Amino acid sequence: MGRFAGVMGEPGTKEVFNLADLEAAGGIHTGRRHILTMLVENKPGVLARVAGLFSRRGFNIDTLAVGPTDDPMLSRMTLTLDGALHPIDQVTKQLHKLVNVIKIRDLEPAEAVARELALFKVAADSETRGQVMQFAEIFRGNVIDVSKRSITIEVTGTDDKIEAFEQVIRPFGLIEMVRTGEIAISRGRSAT
Amino acid sequence: MRAVDAILECLKAEGVDTVFGIPGGANLPTYDALYDGGIRHVLCRHEQGAGHAAEGYARASGRVGVALATSGPGATNLVTTIADAVMDSVPTVFITGQVRTDLLGTDGFQEADVSGITMPIVKHSIMIQDPREIPMAIHQAFHIARTGRPGPVLIDVPQDLSRAEINYEPVDEVNLPGYQPTVEGNAKQIRLAAKAMANARRPVIYAGGGVINADAAAELTELCRSDRFPVTCTLMGLGGYPAPDDQWLGMLGMHGTRTANYAMDEADLIVAVGARFDDRITGKLSEFAPRAKFIHIDVDPAEISKNVPAHIPIVGDAKKVLPKLTREYRALETDASRLEGWWQRIHQWQDKHPLRYDDSEDSEIKPQYMIQALYEATNGDAIITSDVGQHQMWAAQWYHFNKPRHWINSGGLGTMGVGLPFAMGAQVACPDKTVVAVAGDGSLQMNIQEMTTCVLDEIPVKVFVMNNGYLGMVRQWQELFWDKRYSGVDMKMTPDWVKLAEAYGAKGMRATDKGTLVDQMREAIETPGPVILDVHVTKEENCYPMIPAGQPAREMVG
Known part of the structure; x- marks a missing residue:
């Protein structure tokens, strides 16, 4: 204050x-x-x-x-x-x-692991689809839907990773993004 | 048995003897059960009146107050009451009717989402979804309302569920895994606190409404007298320490005594008991008690370090913690003479700045004198309720409360119009006591309808109106801080209170001469049944002393 x-x-x-x-x-x-x-x-x-x-x-x-x-x-x-x-x-x-x-x-960030799931619907035709899929692979994402003019990818990770993926995919034409928000669990044997 | 009959059984099992309320469509089944249910029902004239009466009952007795209302407008009329009860931690249970389950969410007739509306102002609320839950819900509500830091609990009962046939079995145990108040106080922290008190040269014990709620007035007094500890109470704590007394500094805060506020300002150790460092206490927070370390005892951990960081926090019930602290302190066998210098300083303030006012030269009644007369007429032994405003502060300053639960007012929310229904509830809880509502002429009309209830139910409250023709506290602020631009504060016309009392079937009296005031008050008190005594006081008197808002305590004026 x-x-x-x-x-x-x-x-x-x-x-x-x-x-x-x-x-x-x-x-x-x-x-x-x-x-x-x-x-x-x-x-x-x-x-x-x-x-x-x-x-x-x-x-x-x-x-x-x-x-x-x-x-x-x-x-x-x-x-x-x-x-x-x-x-x-x-x-x-x-x-x-x-x-x-x-x-x-x-x-505390150091004592927990956190993950989030995000779905990205990206504009992609036969020309760009390959590139988008390559990025998805680098981020260990999965293709979960494909149409003539779009591709939908699932990515899991920390919010940093998801934001990084968003950065690289945006230039292709990001139609829509849906995120779950992070869930977390404590590290080690004891319960969260 | 019907679920509503089970509600009555549960209320009786909780020791409820009286409920306040108004029936309507959605709680018709409840009222059917009340017809021969063996509990006194006081039919109020407005749900707000019923709710405040339940609060008055609880504040005066320490038992849980109960109010009933129907769905929609009945329930929304309770909102101010519930907010009032949560701010002052008043153990109350509100049972509202709700529309049938098949109408829920359809904007049905008299439907309002009362559990949604009240969510930020309840201690807890339960929306009944299965009639078999009802008995457990009632007992949970009472348990939550009266334990830990007390507060209001709302139970919303859809009308169709309330008339379901259920297999009622008495509930003997309430188990709430998410609700386990800490009451005992950590022994190590208590020992640490005792040592800090033994080392303090300028200590002050600062007690709030938590002491009253915990029924710990005797324990507080014992702690204060385990040495010559100076003690002050908040508006809500008055009666927690018997005033007047050698160790008593008076109330602290915006309209507290200079002595109490100066002592806080210069203290090296402040022992807060059931108090929450409200802005009306601290004034400018950054300059509050700059030299002090703080011991903070409170049953609600969220209060500790909320406004002022505590050096020694103790989470626990004052009734449990204070005797342990007293024992630990006594064991240290400190030398009381170390407080000599501190007391000299305090006595200087007391001599230089006693509470005072200029009395009138003629027969005019000064508002402060009105409270002194009240003290005399009641031998300082009545339960006093008040509305909110100047009269409330004068009553707090000049009626020297020496017992807990004798001063009943709206401290946290500052709700105008509570005085009469508070008095009504207090009188029901304490039928043998004299109960006087010190009302403001601005406040009284906000719940005046309850005069009917008092007359019909033979609740003999005495309403003493401090009549100055203004919304006096706002007028005072406009005079002092807004260049006397009096805006919306002149009451211009209030009813003829004497005739109004008579219209309600009560006795009306008027006092305009200080020479006869005490006798008139005695006459009012001795009159059977409710009385309104209209006391004409000085119109533009200001309530002093005062910490101007946002200023530190040493800047007190008046």
Whole structure:
């Protein structure tokens, strides 16, 4: 927080604020990327509760993946977001207070493996199809659909890898891209 | 048995004797069960009134307050109440009717997504999807509402599910894997805290509403008196330490005493108990208590280091933690004389800056005097509720609360219009107490309809209106900070409160002379049934002292 911390917009002052100052004081947080992994009860409304907490704090979730776990009563949520350390700490504590949240962990990048699946629909005719497929091979992607004027490729990896693939494929004419958002699991024997 | 009958059984198993509410289409089955269900139902005149009454009941007794409403508008009328209960951590359960399951999501008549609307303001909510879940849901709701940091729980019951036939079996255990409040407090941290207190030269104990919620007033007092620790309470904590007293500094915060605020400013150690460093306490956060280390005791881990970083955090229930801390502190056998210098400094402030006001030369009633008269007329022993505004601050300053659960107001949300329904709920919970609502003439009309409820249900609350013809606190801010451009604060016309009281079937009285005020208050209190006493006070009196918003405590004015 900047020099305005705690005093912007008190109704007891008459100053008129300029937008730049408001932005500076409002806390646009940037910091390391966080992967939050949560075990939640598999019940309706849980996703809304979790998402609501983030929006209340003005946090933007970069990616969100939800799926079943080995226990049918529980679901796994994986979120990635940008954030300075302190507010993340506050959000994790608030998430802990949700009755339907069983466990939550802020995974350090070094102690976890993360993967994401992305589907790329690329414009490709008989002339360019070969080149696109070559790139796909380099990135260990799979061709999952082909038509006369397009090819669809599946790529799995970290978000860096997916972004790299996007860079090389874009010049061919990227029609559409769909990403799952990262999921992650801790390294070593112990459970995430 | 029908699911609604099971609801009644569960409520009785939870010890509920009274519910507040209003029926409607979607909770007709619940009201059918209430007809001969063995629980007192207080029919309110607005769901907001019912919700605040449930809060008043809970705040006065510590038991869970319950309010019922139908779907749609009934449920949305509870929203302010629920937000109020979550901000002040009030144990409450709200049971709303919902449209039939086949109508859900179709914009059916009186349909509103109340669990969605209230999601950010509940401690927890349960939307019933299977009638067999109902008994467990009710018990979970009560468990969550009253344990840990208390708060509101909403149960939304679709009308068709509520009339399903279920096989009811009493529930004896609630198991919530995702909800395990920490209550005991870490022994090592407590020992560390005791040592820090033993080493402190300028300590202050700063207690909040958590002490009241935990029923830990006696334990707090014991800790304060294990040495000569100066103690201050927040607006929500008043009554947590018996005032007045040698060690009592008065309330702190925006309209707290200079002594309490200056002591926080110069403290080297602040022991926060069940308090959350709200902006009305800290003033300018970056200049708050600049020399202090902080011990923070709270049952909610998310409060610790939220606004002010804690050096020694202790997560736990005040009732469990405080006796352990007192024991550890006593074992250190410190020398109380080390606090001599600190007390000299505090006494200087107390002598120089007592709470004061200029009394009128004539018969005019100063608002501060009105509270002093109230203290005298009630021997300082009444349950006092208030609305929100200047009168609330004056009541907090001048009525010296010496017992917990005797001061009931909306601290966190600052909801106008709560005074009367709070008093109504408090009176139901404590039928033998004198309950007085100190109302603002701006606030009172927001829930005045509950006078009917009080008259019909023989709930003998006394409403003392501090009538200055203004939305006084806003007027004060416009005077001080917005160049006296009085915008939208002059009430111009409020009803004739005496006639209004009579129209409701209550007694109405008017006071305009300070010479007879105490006697009139006594007369009102001795009158059976509800009374409105319209007290005309100075129109443009300001509430002082005051930390101007956004300023540090040392910049107090007035």
